[in-house]
Amino acid sequence: MNKFKAQAFLALALALCVVIGAGAQAKPVEIELWITGTASEAGPPPADWAGYRIVRETLGIELKLSLLPTTFTDQDMKINAAAAANRLPDILHVNRDVFIKLAKQGLLAPTDELMKKMPVRTKTHYDDPLRNKLAMYKGRMYGLPDPGKMPMTDGWVIRKDWLAKLGLQPPKTIEDFYQVAKAFTLNDPDGNGKNDTYGFGAFIETSDITNWGLGVRFDPILGAYGVAGVWDVTGAKNFGLNVRKPEFYDAIQFVARLNKDGLIDPDWTTLKKDEFRARWKQGKYGIMRENFAALSTVANYPAFDKNFPDGEWIPIPPPVGPKGKSSEGMLYVDTRIHVVSKRAIDAGKGDAVARLLEWFATDGYALAMFGEKGVNYTLDADGNISTAGLPDPDKSYAKSAMVPILQLRNLASVNSDWELLPRYVPHKTLNGRTIRPLEIWRYFTTQPWTEATAALLIEPPANKADFERFYTENLVKFALGQQALTPASWKAFLAGLDKLGAKELEKSAKAKVEEAGLLK
Amino acid sequence: MGRSRIESSTPPGRTLTRRLSHAWKFRGMYGMAILPVAFFLVIRYLPLWNAQIAFKDFSPLDGVWGSPWNGFSNFAAFFRSPYLVPLIRNTVLYSLAKLALGVPAAILLALGLYETGHRMLRRVVQTLAYLPHFLSWIILHGILLGLFSASEGLFNEINRASGIGTINYMGDPATFPFIVVFSDLWKEMGWGAIVFLAALMGIDPALFESAQVEGASRLQQVRYITLPGILDVIVVVVLLRIGTILDAGFHQLFVLYSVPVLDVGDIIDTWVYRQGILNADYSIATAVGLFKGLIGLSFLLVFNRLAKRIAGSGLY
Amino acid sequence: MGRMRKSPGDAVFQFVVDNYLVLVLLVMVIPIWRVFMLSVTPQVDLADRTFGMLVPPSKWSLAAYRQFLTHPSFLIATWNSVLILAMGVGLGLFLTVPLAYVLSIRNLPGRKLLHTFILIPFLFNPGLIPSYLVVTGLGLYDRLLAVVIPGAINVYNVFVMKNFFEGLPEELKEAARIDGAGELYILFKVVLPLSKPILLTVGLFYGVHYWNDFFNAILYLGDARLQPLPILLRNILQAANFNDYVDINVFSEARMESLKAASVFLASLPMILVYPWIQRYFTKGTLSGGLKG
Structure with a gap:
């Protein structure tokens, strides 16, 4: 019982200190942690949070926690500024671009040694070789690739009640999709007598080099032509930019047709995410690609339900293109990279860091996910999370007031069913239908997807702002008809990309993917 | 820095x-x-x-001084950009348009508040006119969408009812610049008036009394007493804005622009954001910041001289 | 006001001025009114997002405001913001007033050099990293002073104030100088009493800046107990665009639209509270009282 000995020793030392009256107390190690909160808008854990106390008493660690700002840009800014001043905290969450940059600057500690000190966590969190590649720099691991978001969360959904009202079948092919979108736009599917609906709803949602152009909301359409995403990383032979394939031209032509015929909300180029979501909640759209949680959880669905108690969104297979292809979108192995600063290791905090992280995968796991047993949750006969029999129901983990004590979920989560079931609970609509968010998600996971994890390794070119603008601007202008889409203009577009260094970019991208051993 | 004649007022x-x-x-x-x-x-x-660090390959472990020089590499991406000319053109045009409309509008509002005889009216306008300054651009985006959106904007409902058809104001390069300039005018007019209002308080009321004795009309008083009384502040405000001519309003453009209007909506700062900040490469922001300062400085030197010659006063 | 004997021209003038103000009022107020209505509309009524929402909702709802006010961090965040504002306005005026005064002395040897010295940093923005290195180098990370100090002298404010000082009748200062008064005495006893409008204006500019500054707080404050109000608002407002995976409804009562709208009025709170009081110093003829008294 090493732990016992250590504790006894500690107690003895403490007593000694008190007796002598010297100031030399056995101070806990201070660990500074910058992390993305579960929902940072809810505020940080209170000072009397059980986690702080337990970590202090059982691990000898004083946790100094900062929740990172909400937006990625703010996060990057804060982290990069701290990096520039060489004052990174001990443990922090970074995205991949920042990870590469910090590793290059020599500010990160290699994590392979560290992982040996946390055997359980390594098994539960770091067992996916593909995901581990995302935390590698020059062949060595410099980060802890924790499981990120659940995969395959966004998919193709349709208004079932509109189909029924117009007597239509769910569209199967891309041409069916066009016809249904047309009927949804022109035939007053909600029967309000106004011409105020659109068959297809979308906005330009792009975030990085994997999804420039029309963005991820158009992926099922592009997927029907076999060109979802910016990159084709499915094999060494066809590795490269999807725009080089003739099918991409056809896909853009299809979107241009949708746009010209007014079947897509004409605001699609100017809407932002929350405005887009407000619109489907107001019954403007019949078909779209949406996140299952944003669509259906108990937090999000009621706004739509109140407006349309008879409205019903159902998932359907993404449209099938002329060559029989279809895809919900790009499939990534997602990760949330936590890194340990070299500064922390140099200061001799390595053991404490490993102790803390291992705790989040073992004794602290349930505490981080759902709070204290008997206070914030109970377990049912099957060992599943429940709120039955809580002494104070207001302290249930599902209450919004309890979110602050669950802010550290991202350090613990492994996306197991045990975690997800109590988080995405079934709920009833005003009409008494039952909505099961996880069923929608499971449906998405059974659909065809385009493997794209390797694309995450691709680093943006030096002229990123120019390249991205040229790429995205031209595709959008083709789709809008602001620029005529002809074989000649398409050729000119490709030539323009080459002039901006597309070939070199493809070459370096291929090298990166090959180096990681992901080129099949 | 240029020499001016004011120096001669110091004793030999x-x-x-x-x-x-x-x-x-x-x-x-x-x-x-x-x-x-x-x-x-x-x-x-x-x-x-x-x-x-704008001229260095900055490494945190080596520090600012210890990092190796790399000449103008950090400037390269900016000066080699095929969009360089349109970026500068958009930036300067937005800056000038906002200056040319915003400053007169603010002065006019301040004058109105100063000259009105209705106490209530003055109080109410004064209390409310600055409020738009506090609307963030994200919120204004929602308001503008309510007015100008192609599918459900107020103006397009009118357009459709009167048979003009739909105009995608926010997404059309022909209309977008007007939205930018006039939304900024609306947002900052009341706030901008405060500084002129404060300056108006520095005018000696005795001047008006003697003007009345001489039979000057209200308009003449404005022309010969009030405006000259705040001319110096106007010059200061205009010159300071000219010194920052390459700041065309990052937050506004960043929120309002969209892909189809990049030709007329992309400015230096939005480009830097996409190139540097999103890429976690901050030396380019520092480099471009120095470039913007250099341009601002040269403009300021020229216009300060001009102002002294024409208006009789400059920044100093 | 004795000068109200109206000639026909003056009556037209008055008519134009008043109507112009009414026009401005309408243009300003209608959208603001809509934002206000949005902030008090209960979520069931929110379906109509167009400009039609000018009439008060059937039932007023303060849910959006309640959501902010009952946030566990609201009190501490407000307290931090008040502290930052007080320190910021205090330090800002403490540094700006003497600088502006010195710059306004027309025959000061080295005046030009001093102007150039002030203008250079105004024109050249060194960017994020260079400033961060200095502020953290002073050991200010995780101290409220870190968000106060970087903005403590605003060059624009300096010039505006200097300009006002320059406009004051020179004879007053000269008279005091001849009486043998020191510069500090002249500044405090002669110049400042005449400068209330500009002191209030500049103080207000500083106050509003500090009340709404989130940028420095993001960079320099990590400790949750130090977060000011703008950070809280920002976290809440941006959550909508970044949290796809909300399985817990943090803000169940009010919709995003209302929260956004309500945040406007929280952001302008110091203005709303202080401005009506300041206005008393913003009427024609303020200076005469100062000159005579």
């Missing part, structure tokens, strides 16, 4: 000792300036010293 100081003994008379003044100057040295000039 041919020898150093005479100059010093003349300056000694102002020791009280210099004493007063010590704290602010020290503040400037630490909080403003030390960062400028650190801005040498």
Whole structure:
């Protein structure tokens, strides 16, 4: 019982200190942690949070926690500024671009040694070789690739009640999709007598080099032509930019047709995410690609339900293109990279860091996910999370007031069913239908997807702002008809990309993917 | 820095000792300036010293001074951009348009508030006109969408009802610049008026009394007393804005622009954001910041001279 | 006001001025009114997002405001913001007033040099990293002073104030100088009493800046107990665009639209509270009282 000995020793030392009256107390190690909160808008854990106390008493660690700002840009800014001043905290969450940059600057500690000190966590969190590649720099691991978001969360959904009202079948092919979108736009599917609906709803949602152009909301359409995403990383032979394939031209032509015929909300180029979501909640759209949680959880669905108690969104297979292809979108192995600063290791905090992280995968796991047993949750006969029999129901983990004590979920989560079931609970609509968010998600996971994890390794070119603008601007202008889409203009577009260094970019991208051993 | 004639008002100081003994008379003044100057040295000039990272391959472990020089590499991406000319053109045009409309509008509002005889009206307008300044651009985006959106905007409902058809105001390069300039005008007019209003308070009321005695009309009083009374402030405000001519309003454009209007909506700062900030490459922001400062400085020098010649006063 | 004997021209003038103000009022107020209505509309009524929402909702709802006010961090965040504002306005005026005064002395040897010295940092923005190195180098990370100090002298404010000082009748200062008064005495006893409008204006500019500054707080404050109000608002407002995976409804009562709208009025709170009081110093003829008294 090493732990016992250590504790006894500690107690003895403490007593000694008190007796002598010297100031030399056995101070806990201070660990500074910058992390993305579960929902940072809810505020940080209170000072009397059980986690702080337990970590202090059982691990000898004083946790100094900062929740990172909400937006990625703010996060990057804060982290990069701290990096520039060489004052990174001990443990922090970074995205991949920042990870590469910090590793290059020599500010990160290699994590392979560290992982040996946390055997359980390594098994539960770091067992996916593909995901581990995302935390590698020059062949060595410099980060802890924790499981990120659940995969395959966004998919193709349709208004079932509109189909029924117009007597239509769910569209199967891309041409069916066009016809249904047309009927949804022109035939007053909600029967309000106004011409105020659109068959297809979308906005330009792009975030990085994997999804420039029309963005991820158009992926099922592009997927029907076999060109979802910016990159084709499915094999060494066809590795490269999807725009080089003739099918991409056809896909853009299809979107241009949708746009010209007014079947897509004409605001699609100017809407932002929350405005887009407000619109489907107001019954403007019949078909779209949406996140299952944003669509259906108990937090999000009621706004739509109140407006349309008879409205019903159902998932359907993404449209099938002329060559029989279809895809919900790009499939990534997602990760949330936590890194340990070299500064922390140099200061001799390595053991404490490993102790803390291992705790989040073992004794602290349930505490981080759902709070204290008997206070914030109970377990049912099957060992599943429940709120039955809580002494104070207001302290249930599902209450919004309890979110602050669950802010550290991202350090613990492994996306197991045990975690997800109590988080995405079934709920009833005003009409008494039952909505099961996880069923929608499971449906998405059974659909065809385009493997794209390797694309995450691709680093943006030096002229990123120019390249991205040229790429995205031209595709959008083709789709809008602001620029005529002809074989000649398409050729000119490709030539323009080459002039901006597309070939070199493809070459370096291929090298990166090959180096990681992901080129099949 | 250029020399001006004002210097000649100092008494002749041919020898150093005479100059010093003349300056000694102002020791009280210099004493007063010590704290602010020290503040400037630490909080403003030390960062400028650190801005040498614009010419360096900055590495945190080596520090600012220890990092190796790399010449103008950090500027390369900016100056080689095929969009360089349109970026500068958009930036300058937005800056000038906002200056040309915003400053007169603010002055006019301040004058109106100063001249009105209705106490209630003055109070109400004064209390409400600055409020738009506090709307963030994200919120204004929602309001503008409510007015100008192609599918459900108020103006397009009118357009469709009157048979004009739909105009995608926010997404059309022909209409987008007007939205940018006029939304900024609306947002900042009341706030901008405050500084002129304060300046108006510095006018000696005795001037109006004597003007009345001489039978000047209200309009003439505005023309010959009020406006000249705040001319110096107007010059200061305009010159300071000219010094930052390459700041065209990042937050506004960043929120309002969209892909189809990049031709007329992309400005230097939005480009830097996409190139540098999103890429976690901050030396390019520092590099472009220096470039913008250089342009601002040269504009300021030219226009300060012009202002002195035309309006009789400059920044100094 | 004795000068109210109206000639026909003056009556037209008055008519134009008043109507112009009414026009401005309408243009300003209608959208603001809509934002206000949005902030008090209960979520069931929110379906109509167009400009039609000018009429008060059937039932007023303060849910959006309640959501902010009952946030566990609201009190501490407000307290931090008040502290930052007080320190910021205090330090800002403490540094700006003497600097502006010195710059306004027309025959000061080295005046030009001093102007150049002030203008250079105004024109050249060194960017994020260079400033961060200085502020953290002073050991200010995780201290409220870190968000106060970087903005403590605003060059624009300095010039505006200097300009006002320059406009004051020179004879007053000269008279005091001849009486043998020191510069500090002249500044405090002669110049400042005449400068209330500009002191209030500049103080207000500083106050509003500090009340709404989130940028420095993001960079320099990590400790949750130090977060000011703008950070809280920002976290809440941006959550909508960044949290796809909300399985817990943090803000169940009010919709995003209302929260956004309500945040406007929280952001302008110091203005709303202080401005009506300041206005008393913003009427024609303020200076005469000062000159005579």
